Amino acid sequence: xxxxxxxxxxxxxxxxxxxxxxxxxxxxxxxxxxxxxxxxxxxxxxxxxxxxxxxxxxxxxxxxxxxxxxxxxxxxxxxxxxxxxxxxxxxxxxxxxxxxxxxxxxxxxxxxxxxxxxxxxxxxxxxxxxxxxxxxxxxxxxxxxxxxxxxxxxxxxxxxxxxxxxxxxxxxxxxxxxxxxxxxxxxxxxxxxxxxxxxxxxxxxxxxxxxxxxxxxxxxxxxxxxxxxxxxxxxxxxxxxxxxxxxxxxxxxxxxxxxxxxxxxxxxxxxxxxxxxxxxxxxxxxxxxxxxxxxxxxxxxxxxxxxxxxxxxxxxxxxxxxxxxxxxxxxxxxxxxxxxxxxxxxxxxxxxxxxxxxxxxxxxxxxxxxxxxxxxxxxxxxxxxxxxxxxxxxxxxxxxxxxxxxxxxxxxxxxxxxxxxxxxxxxxxxxxxxxxxxxxxxxxxxxxxxxxxxxxxxxxxxxxxxxxxxxxxxxxxxxxxxxxxxxxxxxxxxxxxxxxxxxxxxxxxxxxxx
Ligand SMILES: NC(=O)C1=CN([C@@H]2O[C@H](COP(=O)(O)OP(=O)(O)OC[C@H]3O[C@@H](n4cnc5c(N)ncnc54)[C@H](O)[C@@H]3O)[C@@H](O)[C@H]2O)[C@@H](O)CC1
Ligand SMILES: Nc1ncnc2c1ncn2[C@@H]1O[C@H](COP(=O)(O)OP(=O)(O)O)[C@@H](O)[C@H]1O
Ligand SMILES: [K+]
Numbered sequence: 252x253x254x255x256x257x258x259x260x261x262x263x264x265x266x267x268x269x270x271x272x273x274x275x276x277x278x279x280x281x282x283x284x285x286x287x288x289x290x291x292x293x294x295x296x297x298x299x300x301x302x303x304x305x306x307x308x309x310x311x312x313x314x315x316x317x318x319x320x321x322x323x324x325x326x327x328x329x330x331x332x333x334x335x336x337x338x339x340x341x342x343x344x345x346x347x348x349x350x351x352x353x354x355x356x357x358x359x360x361x362x363x364x365x366x367x368x369x370x371x372x373x374x375x376x377x378x379x380x381x382x383x384x385x386x387x388x389x390x391x392x393x394x395x396x397x398x399x400x401x402x403x404x405x406x407x408x409x410x411x412x413x414x415x416x417x418x419x420x421x422x423x424x425x426x427x428x429x430x431x432x433x434x435x436x437x438x439x440x441x442x443x444x445x446x447x448x449x450x451x452x453x454x455x456x457x458x459x460x461x462x463x464x465x466x467x468x469x470x471x472x473x474x475x476x477x478x479x480x481x482x483x484x485x486x487x488x489x490x491x492x493x494x495x496x497x498x499x500x501x502x503x504x505x506x507x508x509x510x511x512x513x514x515x516x517x518x519x520x521x522x523x524x525x526x527x528x529x530x531x532x533x534x535x536x537x538x539x540x541x542x543x544x545x546x547x548x549x550x551x552x553x554x555x556x557x558x559x560x561x562x563x564x565x566x567x568x569x570x571x572x573x574x575x576x577x578x579x580x581x582x583x584x585x586x587x588x589x590x591x592x593x594x595x596x597x598x599x600x601x602x603x604x605x606x607x608x609x610x611x612x613x614x615x616x617x618x619x620x621x622x623x624x625x626x627x628x629x630x631x632x633x634x635x636x637x638x639x640x641x642x643x644x645x646x647x648x649x650x651x652x653x654x655x656x657x658x659x660x661x662x663x664x665x666x667x668x669x670x671x672x673x674x675x676x677x678x679x680x681x682x683x684x685x686x687x688x689x690x691x692x693x694x695x696x697x698x699x700x701x702x703x704x705x706x707x708x709x710x711x712x713x714x715x716x717x718x719x720x721x722x723x724x725x726x727x728x729x730x731x732x733x734x735x736x737x738x739x740x741x742x743x744x745x746x747x748x749x750x751x752x753x754x755x756x757x758x759x760x761x762x763x764x765x
Contacts, residue, residue, distance in 0.1 A: 252439065252457075252475065252476040252480075252481075253438060253475055253476075254438060254439055254440065254441050254475060254476055255438045255440075255470065255472055256417065256418065256441075256472075256473070257382040257383075257417040257418065259470055259472065260436075260437070260438065261382075262466070262470075263437070263462045263463060263466050263467065263470070264278065266463045267461070267463040270463050270465075271463070275309075275341070275342055276342045276346075278460065279309065279312050279342045279346070280316060281461060282316075282458070283316030283317045283319075283320060284320065285436075285459070285460055286434055286458065287317055287320035287321060289456075289458065290321070290407070291324060294326070296324065296325060296326070298327060299327070299372065299373065299374055300328075300329065300370065300373045301321055301328050301373070301374045301376060302367065302369055302375050303321075303330045303375075303378065304333060304376065304377055304379050304399065304413075305332055305357070305378045305379065306335060306343075306378065306379040306380050307332065307334060307335065307336055307340065307343055308339075308340045308343060308383050309340050309342055309381060310378050310380055310381025310383065310409055311333075311340075311343050311378055311379065312340055312343035312346050313378050313409050313410070314330075314376055314378025314409055315332075315357075315378075316346040316349070317378070318350060319349055319355075322350075322353060322355060323353075328355075329358070329367070330350065330358070331358045331359075331367065332347075332357045332359050333395060334359055335379075335388065360395065361391070366394075366395070366398045369398075369399070369402040369404050370404065373404045375402065375404045375405065375406045375407065377407065377409060377412065377413050377430065378409040378413075379395075379413035379414075379428070380414060381409065381410045381411055382417050382440070384414065384415070384417075387422050387423055387426060388413075388414055388423075392426075393414070393423060393425065396414055396428055397425055397426070400425075400429050405431050406428060406429065406430050406431050407430070407432050408430035408432070408433045408434070410434070410435055410436050411433060411435065411440055411442070412427055412433060412452060413427070414426045414451075415427050415428070415442055415451055416442070417440055417442060418441075418442075419639070419641060420641065427451050429450075429451050430451060430452055430453060431454065432454045432455070432456070433452050433454070433455040433456070434455075434458050435455055435458070436457075436460050437457060437458070437460055437462045438457060439455060439457055441675075443455050444664040444666075445640040445641075445644075445664075446640060446662060447639055448640065449663070449664065473671070474666075474674075475673070475674050475675065476677060477674050477675060477676050477677060477711055479748075479749060481711075481715075482712050482716075482749070483749055486712075486749060487703070487704065489525075494527075495527035495528060496527060496528075497527060498525055498527030498528075498701070498702045499527050499568035499701030499702045500526070500528040500529070500530065500565065500567045500568050500569075501518075501526040501528070501530070501567065501568070501569050501571065501694075501697045501698050501700075502567035502569070502571070503517045503518045503521060503529065503530070503531045503570075503571045503693075503694065504558065504561060504571070504572040504573075504576070504589075505517070505532075505533070505558065505571075505573055505574035505575045505576040505601070505602070506533040506536075506537045506558070506575045507534060507557055507558070507575055507576055508534070508536045508557075510577075511537040511541065511575070512575070512687065512690075513575035513601070513687060513690040514531050514537060514541065514575060514690075515531075515541060515545060516690040516694060516739065517571055517693045517694030517697070518541065518545055518548045518694060519544075519545050519694065519739050520691045520693075520695045520698065520738075520739045521694040521697050521698030521701065522545070522547055522548065522698065523694075523695075523742040524694075524699055524713070524716065524742060525702055526569075526701040527701070527702070528549065529548045529698070530549040530550070530563075531548055531549070531550050532550075532551045532552075532563060533550065533551075533552055533558075534552065534553060534555055534557050534558055535553070535554050535555060535556060536556065537550070537552065551565075557576075557577060558576045558577070559582075559585055560585050560588065561585050561586075561588065561589040567595065567701070568700070568701045568702075568703070569595065569596075569598065569697050569698075569700035569701035570593070570597050570598070570697070571597070571598040571599075571693045572589070572597055572600070573599055573601045573602050573604060574600050574601045575601065575602065575690075578602050578606050578609070582602065582606065583606050583609075583610060586603060586613065587610075587616070590616035590617065594618060595618065596618050596619070596622070596700070596706050597617065597618065597621040598621070598622045598624065598693055598696050599617070599623050599624070600624045600625075600689065600690070600692075601629070601689070601690075601693075604623060604624075604629045604632070604633060605629060608633045617654070617656065619654075619656070620655060620656070620657060620705075621656055621657070621706065622656070622696060622710050623656055623658045623659065624659040624661060624693055624696065624710075625658070625660065625661065626662075626689060630658075633650075644660075644673065647668050648668050648671055648673070651668045651669055651670075652670060652671055655670075657669045657707055657710050659692075659696075659710050661689060661692070663679065663681070664676055667707070667711050669707050669710075676714045676715055676718055677718075678714075678717075678718025678719040678721070679718030679719075679722065680718075680722055680730065682721060682724070682728070682729070682730035682732075682733035683721040683738065685733060686734075686735065687734070687736075688717075688735045690735065691717060691738045692714065694739075695716055695717050695742070696709050696710055696713035699713050716742060716746070717738065719748060720741040720745040721737075721741070723741040723745055723748065724738055724740065724741040
């Protein structure tokens with residue numbers, strides 16, 4: 252699913268009005284009806300008080316139109332107009348008149364109005380600001396937002412939490428609605444997925460308001476959301492007359508005394524995603540451990556106490572390097588010598604990333620389309636500090652484009668960047684914030700590359716499968732007890748899940764068939 256900028260949404264809006272020959276008021280009505288139906292389906296007329304806080308722009312207009320539908324279906328409503336400006340939008344006015352025609356009189360709120368009483372069991376509809384927010388709300392509006400946030404009532408935001416910009420981080424962290432649910436029109440917004448702004452969105456859902464399909468299909472976006480649909484096209488089935496040689500040979504290089512577990516985790520994950528052969532290259536201390544822990548993995552030991560040189564006479568189809576290998580001078584030399592000889596695109600993680608950060612000239616030796624998988628600290632060492640999440644994305648985009656590398660920014664929503672475009676993952680959970688889960692990811696991506704998945708696909712698909720495996724694993728373990736090897740154990744279920752049809756999709760099909 253594409254992620255549009257605010258400009259693209261306004262453009263889609265304009266194109267839709269022209270192509271469908273409808274008024275902007277009709278589009279607002281569609282939007283309001285969609286929200287109403289969403290609420291009505293869940294509430295079924297429940298006698299819960301609904302407080303609608305509306306601004307004076309089109310987001311406010313949506314809220315006012317929604318109030319009318321709720322009223323006509325017997326819901327108990329209270330409508331507030333937050334008068335943060337005199338420039339009321341045309342469609343806001345049209346809908347306000349419709350409300351007054353039904354003898355509903357909103358409470359007009361300005362800097363002097365007392366805060367309304369809200370019971371924790373009430374529902375709040377937040378339609379104060381939408382994607383048109385262009386400066387920090389005034390202090391008294393921020394006060395209202397704080398009041399709503401502390402009310403403990405369920406908050407449903409229309410389109411975007413009020414106070415959240417679409418392209419920057421809020422200055423006043425308190426002046427943003429913390430939404431329990433956001434109903435976003437047609438497309439999700441980038442801010443739903445970044446650590447500094449995603450905290451304002453507990454859950455989100457897209458409502459189809461019938462924007463022009465051609466525009467939506469053809470628009471080029473900087474970001475794309477990656478769910479099952481997007482990765483299914485990458486999946487490569489197994490061939491009947493294939494053999495293990497068909498599925499490549501993954502080589503995992505890393506480990507040091509006390510950190511052989513990292514290589515063990517990565518190697519078993521590479522096997523579990525289907526790599527035909529997997530070899531681990533480790534220092535002497537890792538030899539017996541690996542041979543005992545995973546009988547399916549072949550092991551090469553350099554006979555030394557650390558990764559001092561990297562030499563082997565096999566022909567891997569993909570190499571994952573860096574996990575647990577340390578950053579001593581000997582490891583640096585070993586990496587440099589290896590990079591001088593290597594031609595294959597690599598998966599580079601952990602200590603190999605740290606070595607590159609400290610010896611940036613080595614970056615020139617990395618083959619194009621290699622994959623870097625930094626967590627936030629490793630990323631900072633690599634590209635320097637950033638002011639906020641937006642600057643981080645721009646910095647990494649530039650870095651990845653200049654060097655023609657795939658960069659996987661790990662986090663709650665891992666973002667894979669390549670060639671100026673970002674792919675936002677939707678699987679995974681906080682249970683995965685646990686030792687070794689990154690090593691598992693390195694193994695998964697290397698295992699996919701070994702089978703011939705092009706590097707960008709291997710990264711996007713690997714991140715998806717890693718997160719999905721974690722999601723399946725917590726069904727058994729819960730968040731706290733999830734450990735990295737549980738992720739690996741669930742990789743098989745994550746592959747099977749790719750082809751499962753959800754209840755939701757099944758009912759869609761049967762509706763179409765009947
Ligand atoms: N294509 C779509 O997605 C549709 C969008 N609609 C709604 O339209 C919204 C956008 O509407 P608008 O462009 O009117 O913008 P908003 O309703 O977000 O904001 C209203 C106006 O307030 C002004 N403003 C911005 N920040 C302010 C501040 N801090 N203090 C005071 N004034 C401020 C701006 O000039 C802005 O135009 C969307 O979020 C959505 O809810 C729907 O009505 C239907 C279709
Ligand atoms: N809160 C979270 N939600 C979803 N995924 C997470 C979360 N925290 C961590 N992860 C995932 O777990 C992995 C952690 O990687 P990393 O920090 O390198 O771990 P380690 O170094 O212990 O192996 C990443 O793939 C990251 O996306
Ligand atoms: K809003």
